[in-house]
Each structure stands twice: as C-alpha cells, then as structure tokens.
Amino acid sequence: MATLTTDPIQVYKRPVGLTEVHSHYCPGCTHGISHRLIAEVLDEMGLREKTIGVAPVGCSVFAYKYLNTDYVEAAHGRAPAMATGIKRVRPENIVYTYQGDGDLASIGMAEIMHAAGRGENITVIFINNAIYGMTGGQMAPTTLPGMKTTSSPKGRDVEMAGFPIKMSEILATMQGSSYIVRRSLHDPAYIRKSKKAIRKAFETQVRGMGFSLVELLSTCPTNWKVTPYEALQFVEDSMIPVFPLGDFKVHPEIAKLKV
Amino acid sequence: MPVKGWIEVNDLYCKGCELCITACPVDVIQLDYSRLTPKGYHPAMLKSDGCTGCGICAVICPDAAITVYREPKKAKVPTA
Amino acid sequence: MTKKLLKGNHALAEAAVRAGCEGFFGYPITPSTEFLEYMSSRMPELGRAFVQAESEVAAINMVYGAACAGKRTMTASSSPGVSLMMEGLSYIAGTEVPAVLVNVMRGGPGLGNIAPSQGDYNQMVKGGGHGDYFPIVIAPASVQESIDYTMLAFDLADKYRTLVYVIVDGNIGQMMEPAEMPPMREIPTEAPDWAVTGAEGRDPIALSSIYIDPYDEEVTNLRLLKKKLEIEKNEVIFKEFFMEDAEIVIIGFGTAGRISLSAVREAREQGIKVGLIRPITLFPFPFERIAEAAEQAKSFLVVEMNTGMMLDDIQVAVKGKIPVEFYGRLGGVTPFPDEILSEINRINENPPTDPNLDARADWVKRLEKAIEGSN
DSSP states (O other): OEEEOOOOEEEEOOOTTBOSOOOOSOTTOTHHHHHHHHHHHHHHHTOGGGEEEEEOSSGGGGHHHHBSSEEEEOOTTOHHHHHHHHHHHOTTSEEEEEEEHHIIIIITHHHHHHHHHTTOSOEEEEEEOSEETTTTSEEOTTOOTTOOBTTBTTOOOHHHHOOOOOHHHHHTTOTTEEEEEEEEOSSHHHHHHHHHHHHHHHHHHHTTOOEEEEEEEOOOHHHHTSOHHHHHHHIIIIIHHHSOOEEEEEOHHHHTOOO | OOOOEEEEEOTTTOOOOOHHHHHOTTOOEEEOTTOOOTTSOOOEEEOSSOOOOOOHHHHHOTTOOEEEEEOOOOEEEOOO | OOOEEEEHHHHHHHHHHHTTOOEEEEOOOTTTHHHHHHHHHHHHHTTOEEEEOSSHHHHHHHHHHHHHTTOOEEEEEOHHHHHHHHHHHHHHHHHTOOEEEEEEEBSOSTTOOSSBOOTTHHHHHTOOSSSSOOOEEEOOOSHHHHHHHHHHHHHHHHHHTOEEEEEEEHHHHHOEEEEOOOOOOOOOSSOOTTSOSOOTTSOOOEEOSOOOSHHHHHHHHHHHHHHHHHHHHHOOOEEEESOTTOSEEEEOOHHHHHHHHHHHHHHHHTTOOEEEEEESEEESOOHHHHHHHHHHOSEEEEEESSSSHHHHHHHHHHTTSSOEEEEEOOTTOOOOHHHHHHHHHHHHHSOOOOTTOOHHHHHHHHHHHHHHHHO
C-alpha cells in the first residue's frame, strides 16, 4: 500500500480585503481584529469591489490604508452623515462607517442618532474601547465609572463626569434600526460571533432593510497601561458587566438568516 | 494520531503582542528572541511539534500575520 | 424660452436641478428655507437624492460624501447655518472634491436677524474655515443672474475640483422677478475617475483631507495655491456701467451693486460723470479692472451692506492712487438709491483729494448722523 501526499490545506490566510501594509496600531490592539473581520466578511460576500468605507477620526483614522476597498475619510463624528451622502447618491454601493467611541458616542452623537432615525441603509462598525486612543488616553463617553484616564486621573467620578453611554441600547429604540448588536473581541469564540454579527449587519444592508450597527468591545492596551492579554481580561471582567453583550434589535428577517 | 499542522508568521505584520501565545490551546507558540522584524519586534514562532492547525492563533491575531496550514489526511491508494 | 416670474430661492434651486445636481442636503434657515422646500419635492420627483439633515453640520458632511462619490451636489443655507458648515467646507476643500454652497446672507453676527446683509463677505471670500484654501465666490444681483451663475458654479466646481459659493442676500432670495430658465442638462453616466464608486476592477481609491507628513501637506497647499492662481487668471467676472468717461466710480456687489446702478442712472441724468463696476466673482476678484479704473477715475465710492469688507480689497487694488470713499448700511439694513445718490452728489460737489483718506472713519460719522436723523 502506497500513500499519496497532496498539497497542505490552508486553514487560514490573510484576507484579500486587507491591504499588504503594516498597520500603525499598537501591538495587541483589537482594531486589527475588527479590520480583519470586515475584510473577511466582504470577501466572503463578494462585496469588496462594491464597498465604500467611511473612516473616522481617532486611532482608526487610517483605516482606509488597511481595508482594500474604496474609502473616504470623514471629519470627527460625521461619518454617518458622509455615509448618508454617499449611499443616497450611490444606493447600488455598500456603504459602511468605522467609528470609535469618542467619534460615535460623543462628537458624532447627532449624526449617528439621526442616521438610525432615518433608517439610513448603511452599516456601522462601532469600536468601543472606553477611551480616546489617538489623543493619548482621555476619558471617553464610554469610560467605565472609576476608570482612570489622563482626563479622569482619579478615576471617572460619576458625580462630575456622568455615566458611560450605552449606544446599542439607545440605538435599538430607533424605529429605523434593523440590526443592533453588541459583541466582543476579547476571545477567539467571541471573535467568531463578532464576525457573524458583521456578516448579518452587511446582509441587512444588502437587503435594503435600513440601519445596522455592530458594537465591538475592544481593547487599548497602551492607554489602559496593561499588556495585550491583560487588556482582553479587562474586557471580560470589567467592560462586559457594564456593556452586556447581546442582540438589542434584530429584524425578524435577519434573525432567520443562517450565516 | 492528532492532525498535524503548522503556522507561518509574516514578519511584515507581526508585532509580537503575544496574543497568539496566550490563545494557543496546545501551547506551541513563543516569541523568537533570536531575531527582530523590520519594525523591531520579536515575531511569534512555533516552538515545538504539536500544532494541530486549529487556527485559533489566526483568529485572535490583530494583524492577520498568521497563515495556518494542516497536513492533509493520508489517502490510502490501493496497490495495483 | 420665455421669461417667467420666479422667486429667487426657487430659481436658484431649479437652476441647480437643471445643472445636474444629484444630491441636495440641507437644513431649514430663514431666509434660504424656500430653497430646501423646493428641493424636497423637486429632487425626489426626478429620482435624485434629498435629505433634510439634522443640522447644517450633518448637511455639509452629506454633501462631502456625495461629492466624494462623484455626483454634483450642493447645500443652501444662510449665515449662521453657513458658520456651522465651516468644518465640512474646509474638509471638502482639503479633499479637493467639487461642491456648491448657496449662502442667502442675513444680518449678524450671532443670531442677528433675518434681514438681507452682505456681512459674510470676509467669511466667504477669505476662506472662513481652517487652513489654506480658496473657494470661488460668485455674487449674483438678480434672479436671472442667480440662475445663470448657479449653472456656472457647478461647472467651475467640476473644472477645478473646488468649492464654489454662490452668495446672495435675503433680497435676492426672496424677490420675484421675470427670468428665463435654461434647459435641463443631461446627467453624465460615467463617474469621474477620482471618485469613490467601489473598487471594481481597479485599485481602491481613498479620498481624504489628511496629509500627516507636513511635507505632503505643503505640496497639497501649494497645489491649492496654484489652482487659485489659475482661477484668478481665467475666471474673473464683473459688469460695468457708464464707465467710458466716469470720474466717480461706484463699486458694489450683489444687491448693493444693483441699488447703486439706480443711483448712478439718476446721477447721469443730472449730468454727473459717474460709473459703476459690479464685481460678480468676489474670488477671483477683479483687481486688474479696479486698478485700471483707478487710473481713469478721480475717486471711488465703495457701497456695501457691511462695514466695508470689500473696501479692503478695493484699497489693495487702488494702491493709494486716488481717494476711496465708503458708504455702507449694516445689520440687515438695505440702502435706498437716494442715499447713494446723495453720496454721489456730495462727492461731486466736494471731490475728495486726499488719497490716504480714512474712508471708514469718515463714513462712520455720516452714518451715525443718518441713524440719529432717522430716529
């Protein structure tokens, strides 16, 4: 009996949807994971050449360098407005924004709320890492109570600085929303679930069913001043209790979908 | 016999963040302290046999630096 | 084509539609609201995009998006709304995508009032937003000009990949005049090659105003400057009246220019050698023509509905060769032709001789008296 060897099976390789560029993100930053998931989903859905991304201001300001699709770069917080402009004149394209918590939940609060309110047929990938990364670790609208940042050095005092804003819960109340979920990037199993959510969000847009958003709990090892691994643990131990994972609004048609 | 697999880590992308090391279920990854990537990081590498090609390291990798391979199951070919 | 009685704001809006505007994004504000109202029915009727945005901030960023997508797009607003748009306008300028803004100016600063004003001259002509950039600024003085120059605005925006501002005041936005509408233009089927359309069969395009390396930003600023110089060479528009033998030259834009023309006509009937230059493009400014006129005339009278913003530009062109006088009404007050006529008479009777005359200080005294007298 002879054996016949065939070529090795490639279990995983870098998606075509990512450019062949070294990213500027700090080691262990989960922005890279969410970029990769978007790229994988667009590749799998065959949408890469139809997609126009809208980059935010913040750490992911250079998202357009890493995602292998057409991209525009918005002003701080205005990505949903810019995406609206693009989608309304090019409804045949897939349009999504990629926004951090400062961008989406602070300066861009009006734009995100009204995009959802209008049921704008766009997809939003919302990165919540509870801090302003690019400017060096200031308090974000999503910073946890008691969490130390450079602008809340003694920890976020809710008497002075209020409470974290829970965007998914808020956006789920908008009639124009069709798919609003929160997932996490702190563990491989959760990352797989995040990818499914991103897929469903884009499926929502493909079906013309209105506003879709995936909130991804993410890390910022550098500004949290912990190792990348400790940062993942912080998400699990401290962030998830404040920002519970789950489906906040899922249109029945999308719920039926197997991805 | 467990499935035999291996990984290739691309120096262009790897930043030595160690997340693959913490995620690997069979503990076969370590940083390669004998060399640096062009950006100055010690990249991840396989340290021993035992990789099953499960791909979990690639799932957690923030920089899509890891390609995962698995050896195909040996096909039995009837002798003539 | 026959002339029809058209309202300024409606005429501006229909002209934009006929120029091929495929996306209108706006927010209600007096005295430009009819523009938005008109577009809210007209654009969907043609299958084109219309969004009443949540704010002017959002509106201009929708314009930014549509512009990046390679479609003719615009917004219309009024002074306080335009202030809110400054962020987005600066980004549009930095990204070098074409877009048109109509500003129906009103009295300010702050909330001011809703009366016609030209107080946004500096904001519009000198940039307004952050950074080095140079929007084209066109100031029509009638409903017909509003139509014609809105069409031109879209062409210039595309030609130079730049912002074009059409600025009128509430008078022109609100007035009804007979005017002729040009035929509907065809919408191009192909997107421009710089636009984001989805990277089908080509490398991805990224449109951005970010140049993180200062040397790259310097190259960009230089490119914008060279574009400015090119525009200055090619696109100056003005109108002039009774200039052949004019010794007194009035200079005014928009409504102020139009009212001045009535005064100039009357003064001519009285035999006064007075002419009028009415700049239509405020950027590029007709510096050359103004300088030429300063060789011919004995004095200038600049008429504006602000504190003399264009006056500064006129003085740059005149270079102290002849005395320049100023007459302005402020805060939403529109001057009457007889006010300007009496200024012409005053200058005719007592011609100024000092080329270094402080036009503004002189005028302040006269205006204060006039305000006292009218109370």
